[in-house]
Amino acid sequence: MxxxxxxxxxxxxxxxxxxxxxxxxxxxxxxxxxxxxxxxxxxxxxxxxxxxxxxxxxxxxxxxxxxxxxxxxxxxxxxxxxxxxxxxxxxxxxxxxxxxxxxxxxxxxxxxxxxxxxxxxxxxxxxxxxxxxxxxxxxxxxxxxxxxxxxxxxxxxxxxxxxxxxxxxxxxxxxxxxxxxxxxxxxxxxxxxxxxxSGGKESKAVGPSYKKVLQVLRNKYLVLIIVSIMIVLNFLLGAINVGIPFVLNKNYQGNTMILGIVQLCFPLGIILSSFLVQKLPQIKLFKLLKISYFSCACVLFSFGIVLSFLMKQMIFAVGALALLMLLIGLGLGFSRIPMMTFAQNNIPENIQGRAFSIIDTSAQILSPLGLMFYGFLFDRLSGNWIYLCSAFLMFIVLLVGFYFVDRADKGNYIY
Structure with missing residues (x-):
């Protein structure tokens, strides 16, 4: 067996x-x-x-x-x-x-x-x-x-x-x-x-401290930049997690069927990307990440356009929002798998536990902060402007992040 x-x-x-x-x-x-x-x-x-x-x-x-x-x-x-x-x-x-x-x-x-x-x-x-x-x-x-x-x-x-x-x-x-x-x-x-x-005895050495782990990650410049971009995007995507339920509830009298249809498309996009990414022709890692992340920024901008012009036409609005949720799920899904594989290949195995705990902790902290931040905004501002401004901020983060990626030495990494 x-x-x-x-x-x-x-x-x-x-x-x-x-x-x-x-x-x-x-x-x-x-x-x-x-x-x-x-x-x-x-x-x-x-x-x-x-x-x-x-x-x-x-x-x-x-x-x-x-x-x-x-x-x-x-x-x-x-x-x-x-x-x-x-x-x-x-x-x-x-x-x-x-x-x-x-x-x-x-x-x-x-x-x-x-x-x-x-x-x-x-x-x-x-x-x-x-x-x-x-x-x-x-x-x-x-x-x-x-x-x-x-x-x-x-x-x-x-x-x-x-x-x-x-x-x-x-x-x-x-x-x-x-x-x-x-x-x-x-x-x-x-x-x-x-x-x-050691003859089968478990090593008692704890290994490098978290300070040393951070130094190693800092030396792995590209890993740190890509992971940082992902974490910041998780914060900005709080606009979707908070905004879509809020906007749909406000505009369509709490219709849970509409909310369910739109929300369902996001994990569907992630599932599709999980299988499709294996079938894609070989694309250079950073080119794929650029396409995925900038697509997410364009989708976030499109949410603002839909809220500005289509919300009075329920069928078109729901269809457009469902499609955008599917696309952003695809974008995030296509980026996460190669990004995680790149990190696993380039972070030394003896510190991966601490490295991934740092990454998870950062994401866990920023995600609820993003939810709180956007919860505050949607109670006070128009949803279309929130999405347009969030997309603008995402474009800035991506342009700055990939500016440093493009100029970094890529010779000492496993792809």
Missing amino acids: KTFFVKNKLPTIFLMFLFGNLASGTLTFMISWTVLRQTHQAAQFALLSTTSSLVMLISMPLIGIIVDKYNHKYLLLVAQGFSIFVLLIFILQPFHSLIVYIIFSIGLDLGDLLFSITMYASVKAISTDKTEMSKINGIEQGIGALFAIISPAVAGFILTFISVKKFSWVELICEGIVIFLVVQLSFKNAHTKNEEN
């Missing part, structure tokens, strides 16, 4: 991500909606998400150190084992209070965070070449976007029949399947070599 999974590595990884996301996304929504249904208070609902997010931000630096210190295969098994432990405790304990759901959510999120950071840092170790790395990143992105679409609907449907505790048994089975699939994977990395050289 081991030989079968070794020969079918990509299907194994596909199944690993599939079962990893199958129940966890649904369970997350079920927890949130159960709290809202039991308390009928938006403040309690918000407290659940806020507390979990804060714990994730605080934990990321420590998890980065752990990922760089220990064997990645063992860490993936530990992450799944920890999630199973949390699920069992939740199932067996008799209480149903808000604090129980908060602790339960934090436990599951910590397990998922350790698993995801370890996987980011392991892609190079489980791949034979850059093409396979790109395929693994595409599988991860596509499945994540797919379950972002279906999890809320599935959660709402299942919650009418069974409780969170009963559904936790399904999650428990899925976590067990992921453990089985992880065991089948072969990891060739620095941790494995260290273990062999």
Whole structure:
């Protein structure tokens, strides 16, 4: 059986991500909606998400150190084992209070965070070449976007029949399947070599400090610029996450069907890009990133045009907004896979855990700040001008960022 999974590595990884996301996304929504249904208070609902997010931000630096210190295969098994432990405790304990759901959510999120950071840092170790790395990143992105679409609907449907505790048994089975699939994977990395050289004993060296990691990233000039552009764009794209629901609700009397159609197109674009990027002819990395990012800026500008001239014609407006959401999903999806592959190839493997924790922490901080910023703007300003100005700012960020990219020495990088 081991030989079968070794020969079918990509299907194994596909199944690993599939079962990893199958129940966890649904369970997350079920927890949130159960709290809202039991308390009928938006403040309690918000407290659940806020507390979990804060714990994730605080934990990321420590998890980065752990990922760089220990064997990645063992860490993936530990992450799944920890999630199973949390699920069992939740199932067996008799209480149903808000604090129980908060602790339960934090436990599951910590397990998922350790698993995801370890996987980011392991892609190079489980791949034979850059093409396979790109395929693994595409599988991860596509499945994540797919379950972002279906999890809320599935959660709402299942919650009418069974409780969170009963559904936790399904999650428990899925976590067990992921453990089985992880065991089948072969990891060739620095941790494995260290273990062999030390007679199988785990190295106790923590490795470079975060200050040293930042110095390494600063020397990897192009990686730092590309990642910084992506993080800033995440902030500016808060205009879509906040603005589209707000504008549609305001103009079409809270029609949830229209909102659902438009919102659905964004993850659909990401899913399509995850598969199409593998079929594209070989395009130079920075040319592809330029096309993707500048396309997103043009789409953001187009949102302002649609809001200015088409909102009174509902059919045309909804069709145009849905198309733009699909296009921006495609743009972001086409850029993320090669960008992640480039970072994984050029950041030293022994610091990838901390490097990706820094990247994730920056994105996690800027994304909610973007939501708050645009929430403030849309309450006070016209939506079309917000999109036009945001597009203008995005063009400036891209022009400045790629000005330095074009003039950087590209000889010491793996593409």
